[in-house]
Amino acid sequence: MSLPPPLSAKDKNSFAYETVKDRLPLIVTRIVDFLARHRSDILHDFGEDADRECKSCIGAMDKLRYEIARDKPIVLLGDQYPDVEIWNRCLQDMRNKGQALSWFQSPWLLVECYMYRCIMQAFYLTKHMNTTDPFYEMKQRSFLASENAAHTLLSQLDNDLQMKNTEESTLREQFSTYMEISLWGNRCDLSLSAGSDSSQNHDPFHQLSELKQCLLINHESDVYQYIVKQHSDDFNHDIYFDLILDNAGFELLGDLCLADFLISKRLCSRLTLHLKMMPWFVSDATRQDLDWLFSQLEKSQSEIWQKTVERWKEHVKNGQWIITAHQFYTLPFDYSQMRKYSSDLYTSLTNSHLLIFKGDLNYRKLVGDLKWNLNDKFDYALRGFHPTSLVVLRTLKSDVQLELDEQSINYAKNLDSNWMVTGQFGVIQWWKKPDV
Numbered sequence: 508m509s510l511p512p513p514l515s516a517k518d519k520n521s522f523a524y525e526t527v528k529d530r531l532p533l534i535v536t537r538i539v540d541f542l543a544r545h546r547s548d549i550l551h552d553f554g555e556d557a558d559r560e561c562k563s564c565i566g567a568m569d570k571l572r573y574e575i576a577r578d579k580p581i582v583l584l585g586d587q588y589p590d591v592e593i594w595n596r597c598l599q600d601m602r603n604k605g606q607a608l609s610w611f612q613s614p615w616l617l618v619e620c621y622m623y624r625c626i627m628q629a630f631y632l633t634k635h636m637n638t639t640d641p642f643y644e645m646k647q648r649s650f651l652a653s654e655n656a657a658h659t660l661l662s663q664l665d666n667d668l669q670m671k672n673t674e675e676s677t678l679r680e681q682f683s684t685y686m687e688i689s690l691w692g693n694r695c696d697l698s699l700s701a702g703s704d705s706s707q708n709h710d711p712f713h714q715l716s717e718l719k720q721c722l723l724i725n726h727e728s729d730v731y732q733y734i735v736k737q738h739s740d741d742f743n744h745d746i747y748f749d750l751i752l753d754n755a756g757f758e759l760l761g762d763l764c765l766a767d768f769l770i771s772k773r774l775c776s777r778l779t780l781h782l783k784m785m786p787w788f789v790s791d792a793t794r795q796d797l798d799w800l801f802s803q804l805e806k807s808q809s810e811i812w813q814k815t816v817e818r819w820k821e822h823v824k825n826g827q828w829i830i831t832a833h834q835f836y837t838l839p840f841d842y843s844q845m846r847k848y849s850s851d852l853y854t855s856l857t858n859s860h861l862l863i864f865k866g867d868l869n870y871r872k873l874v875g876d877l878k879w880n881l882n883d884k885f886d887y888a889l890r891g892f893h894p895t896s897l898v899v900l901r902t903l904k905s906d907v908q909l910e911l912d913e914q915s916i917n918y919a920k921n922l923d924s925n926w927m928v929t930g931q932f933g934v935i936q937w938w939k940k941p942d943v
């Protein structure tokens with residue numbers, strides 16, 4: 508199988524170059540700010556030892572920034588986190604094959620993942636800060652600034668779920684609505700804006716019809732037909748879905764609304780939510796972010812928020828929602844390598860009827876972050892990652908996209924010359940596993 512080369516910052520006209528040159532150092536700078544702001548609290552709460560650790564984290568961030576800017580070699584990791592061995596083996600293998608290992612010369616996916624892993628290494632090497640999430644303030648702030656939109660969303664969900672014996676056409680419409688709410692929530696990510704505001708201020712339902720024109724691929728009805736078929740093939744059997752989550756905050760809220768809708772309307776009987784095991788790409792959701800979101804709903808004055816979180820906790824308690832975080836999602840591999848490096852995860856996904864992947868990074872990993880042509884086939888780009896049928900809900904924030912027709916390309920280009928990287932456009936792209 509001949510494959511295109513990986514996206515890389517060595518190509519000076521690429522978004523990868525811009526990201527490694529400007530965006531990544533800015534993200535590291537924001538962590539220095541974060542640490543500097545909290546240093547006196549850390550000293551006060553945990554003493555001199557912790558203060559020294561805070562200083563060492565600041566030093567590690569400065570060093571990281573310098574090494575990125577100077578295109579220094581990528582070196583092996585040295586903390587005690589359980590994934591170190593696999594990371595180092597990957598880096599060592601690349602070195603043995605004579606591949607360049609530096610910030611601007613290596614594949615973009617590798618260096619971008621490596622940066623977040625290096626950030627966490629600095630924290631993992633401390634005694635007092637090894638559970639600190641350097642992005643938590645940004646994530647929480649962005650959710651709190653989206654409170655009105657969150658209220659509108661949860662009220663509408665409450666209405667829709669109260670409706671009993673929903674007609675088929677209404678159910679179909681509601682399915683589209685929650686898919687699109689989840690999709691456009693992906694505009695609210697913080698790594699693209701290097702952590703500055705990305706809150707949702709508008710009525711999310713109102714915006715949907717307007718946003719239709721930004722939807723460059725819409726396979727919603729294929730997905731719906733597929734789900735209906737799963738039910739009609741065997742009325743009584745259990746239907747399992749997996750939702751591979753992306754960002755915390757308003758995006759996560761929208762994803763949970765979709766997950767709730769799918770369970771409550773019995774479109775599936777069990778849904779597994781996949782989180783990240785460590786802070787990742789600034790805004791990606793961890794278990795702590797999910798717990799924090801639940802606590803915000805619980806302590807709210809709003810009856811609807813409280814009722815919603817009660818229902819969500821019930822889904823977890825009765826096993827209809829399974830919450831998990833696998834190490835694979837924070838390794839530098841793309842999804843075609845999952846079977847080799849995390850066969851347990853791959854096998855569990857083969858038991859699912861539908862995988863819903865959220866966001867840009869998941870898309871990059873599905874297609875290997877390679878320099879595909881816009882009209883290349885999505886099926887081909889998956890390179891054998893075929894555990895089960897899948898759909899991606901993604902806004903475009905990097906210069907890779909598959910199977911886009913000429914008309915849509917021209918349309919988007921005319922509206923915005925940077926159409927591939929601003930998050931303005933989105934796709935709902937579907938791949939069906941062939942029947943055997």
Ligand SMILES: O=P(O)(O)OC[C@H]1O[C@](O)(CO)[C@@H](O)[C@@H]1O
Pocket residue numbers: 526530619693696697698699753754788865866867868869871902904905
């Ligand atoms: O949260 P998402 O949708 O995966 O987006 C993260 C994207 O933002 C960027 O970090 C911007 O640099 C991309 O590299 C990445 O693909």
Ligand SMILES: [Mn+2]
Pocket residue numbers: 696698753754788790791866868
């Ligand atoms: Mn993300």
